[in-house]
Amino acid sequence: MRVLAIREAKSGLSATLEDAQRERILITRNGRPCAIVIGVEGRDLEDVMLMSNPRFWRMIEASRKDPRTYSLDEVRAHFAAAAARPTGGRSGKRAGRTQARRARPSRG
Secondary structure, X not given: OEEEEHHHHHHOHHHHHHHXXXXXXEXXXXXXXEEEEOOOOOOOHHHHHHHOOHHHHHHHHHHHHOOOOOOHHHHHHHHXXXXXXXXXXXXHXXXXXXXXXXXXXXXX
């Protein structure tokens, strides 16, 4: 991490932003930390917004602690098995009538 006084960062803002794409830049004011500049060039706006959202990170941490968490391989296996199973649903006219009945508002 490179350290720059605020005066240096302001006078060479373009260069500071270019450097921030490769390494974090700590900006100081009167010798005390003031801000960190992190390059985000090439990232989606949504990703950048999530990276700085504390609520998102709390949700990630809670998810990691949850014993019901599944690995990516487990999720893929589950959906592959589900896709291979026949649907077993109704077909033809009868299914259409059932759906139509459900869609009607009740009389009351």
